[in-house]
Amino acid sequence: MTKIGVGVIGTGFMGKTHALAWRNVKAVMGCAAAPELAVLCDTPLDRAEAFAGQLGFARATDDWRTLVADPAVQVVSITTPNRLHHEMALAALAAGKHVWCEKPMALTLAQAEEMEAAARKAGVVTLVGYNYLRNPAYAHAQRLLAEGAIxxxxxxxxxxxxxxxxxxxxxxxxxxxxxxxxxxxLGDLGCHLVSLATGLMGPVESLIADTQVIHQTRPLPEGGRAAVENEDAASALLRFAGGAQGSMVISRSAWGRKSRLGFEVHGTEGMIVYDQERMNELQLYQNRGPLAEQGFKTILTGPAHPPYGAFCPAPGHQLGFNDLKVIECAALVEALSGGAKAHPDFTDALVFERAIHAMAESARTGQRVTL
Structure with missing residues (x-):
């Protein structure tokens, strides 16, 4: 596939991020295939038309089904609110289109399973939007673990x-x-943490969890208040299939925290620490050398941590959120061009969905859940 016809559904935060990634991926990453921005969809139509002009799309529509049916579109980016992912993905897959869908995959585990089965049947390329997995600092943490550094x-x-x-x-x-x-x-934030943990530790074997609705109601624009039906916070104790233990805490109501996605991995000879708010740094402690000289080492990402060098030749100058989306898009373009499988595809991401829904189930029942 030398040219890739792209359709993007949605022009909000993630819609613009997808559009920018499609625009920049060949220039930054040197992909063999060239994305062509074919159709942009949003409502109302004047909004779609305005963004299509701003972002460089050939056409705009306010009907996502028109976008999916358009012969100029080979891959569909789904960046809409969660409830629409399932219907749109199934329609795109049925039309033989490749799909790049934001997380979470769907509202329910059953819907996500249906999407995964449909993708396998269609035999097309899929990708779910876990761009934090693309951070060169995270990739280096994976290499350190594989090499036995801790x-x-x-x-x-x-x-x-x-x-x-x-x-x-x-x-x-x-x-x-x-x-x-x-x-x-869990669906908005927790799935990101599960994706990072799985990439470092392997799959979750079992877990026990609790959830909390911190603010039971919220004000309505027309007056009065409406109930909050899903969790503001969650916590879980996990056992990974490899035998290691784990813990997770998740909150969308933590004052002062903007994107505090992080982890510690403890080993018998050291520790790795990461914090998304300082996304170009990795902390490494190794129990080596004189005790008086041991301490955490800060690793600043640079060209030695691919594909950082595709963006900037200078270490420590830092990548950002949208850069990670470009790296994610490059993996999708490679898969569309016959290269390595895109990760996480619908099958991979279903593992993450099962984990977060297991946490919700454990919180409801008070029981440990085996995945």
Whole structure:
């Protein structure tokens, strides 16, 4: 595939991120195939048309089904609210289109399983939007573990905190409902943490979890208040299939935290520490040398941590969120061109979905859940 016809559904935060990634991927990463921005969809139509002009799309529409059916579109980016992922993905797969879908895959585990089965049947390329997995610092952490830099891995501690729902007087939105958003903090944030943990530790074998609705109601624009139906916070104790233990804490109501996605991996000979708010750094402790000289080492990412060098030749000058999306897009373009399988595809991402829904189930039942 030398040219890739792209259709993007949605022009919000993630829609613009996808569009920018499609625009920049060949220039930055030197991909063999060239994305062509064919159709942009949003409502109302004048919004779609305005963004199509701004972002360089050939056409705009307010009907996502028109985008999916368009013969100029070979791959569909789905960046809409969660409740629409399932229907749109199934329609795109049925039309033989490749799909790049934002996380979480769907509202329910059953819907995600249906999407995964449909993707396998269609035999097309799929990718789910876990761009934090593309961070060169994270990739280096994976290499360190594979090389035994901290000995036998024994424990994972992870956290993901943001404060976009910390204010109790923040107006009620679709994010507060099971019918529109599905899971709350678990679906919006927790799945990212699960993806990072799985890439470092392997699959989760079992877990026990608890959840909390911190703000039971939120104000409506027309007056009164409406109930919050999904969790603001969650915590879990995990056992990984490889035998290591783990813990996770997740909150969308943690004042002062903007993107505090991080982890510690404890080994028998050291530790690795990462924090997304300092996403170009990795902390490494190794139990080596004189005791008086031991301490954490800060590793700043640079060209020695691919593909950082595709963006900037100078170490320590830093990549950003949108750069990670370009790296993610490059993996999709490679898969579309017959190269390595895109990761995480619908099958890979279903593993993450099962973990977060297992946490929700454990919180409901008070029982440990085996995956």
């Amino acid at each position: 000995g036998r891995v024994a424990q994972f501690r992870g956290w993901v905190d943001e404060d976009y729902q910390a204010d109790p007087e923040l107006p009620w939105t679709w994010r507060a409902t099971l019918a529109e958003a599905g899971l709350g903090a």
